[in-house]
Amino acid sequence: MKKFLTLACATLLTPALAQAAFQLDSRYQDKDGDLIADIPSAESELIDPSTLIFAYTPVEDPSVYREVWSEFLAHLSDVTGKRVQFFPVQSNAAQIEAMRAGRLHIAGFNTGSNPLAVACAGYRPFTMMAAADGSFGYEMEILSYPGSGIDAVEDIRGKEMAFTSQTSNSGFKAPSAILKADYNMVAGEDFEPVFSGKHDNSILGVANQDYQAAAVANSVLNRMLRRDVVSEDQLVSLYKSQTFPTTS
Known part of the structure; x- marks a missing residue:
């Protein structure tokens, strides 16, 4: 069972x-x-x-x-x-x-x-969002900014990293699991976690250099790039995950 x-x-x-x-x-x-x-x-x-x-x-x-x-x-x-x-x-x-x-x-x-x-x-999910061609999903990315001193995921150790909220897969759950399993880093022990509340807050926070690093869903990142809310030269991607299923 x-x-x-x-x-x-x-x-x-x-x-x-x-x-x-x-x-x-x-x-x-x-x-x-x-x-x-x-x-x-x-x-x-x-x-x-x-x-x-x-x-x-x-x-x-x-x-x-x-x-x-x-x-x-x-x-x-x-x-x-x-x-x-x-x-x-x-x-x-x-x-x-x-x-x-x-x-x-x-x-x-x-x-x-x-x-x-x-x-x-009592939520009863019955479908998942997808594109007209049947494609679906997003990836979790860990972002920093040029000149932050964080050139690889390992460099987050001893520094600050922004999450969105504890209920978010890409904004908290997935990066927490990946950082622990692949890099032996735990929030509150190996780096200082902060919470922005939403993905766009985290992305803007990194772009404006308020956060040294952040974990976000790249579906939100891509929409913000298309709308020119942020630009690619403001951000550095340190990690990109496998594709996750998206909103139900």
């Missing part, structure tokens, strides 16, 4: 969650063993909101995505016959809590938040 993750959902907002194991919260059942919450069988436990609320994972300024998702929201309204509203969440934890509380009905959760959303909010 597959081993599922266990988590006390009360730890959602604490750094300890990054090291926790996960299981479905006690409010949910998984009788069919598919590792996600079952749809309630009792009609009294189902809701039929007049307005559907949608939120996309807050990897950048939420206002960037209101227009990006407008065609999808119009389509969703057409097929459901309901009003659909975009909800600009400011953090992964806020997005999960909104769904847990019933204030958020449909969402795109980032890679790292998926197990937390499933366990704590």
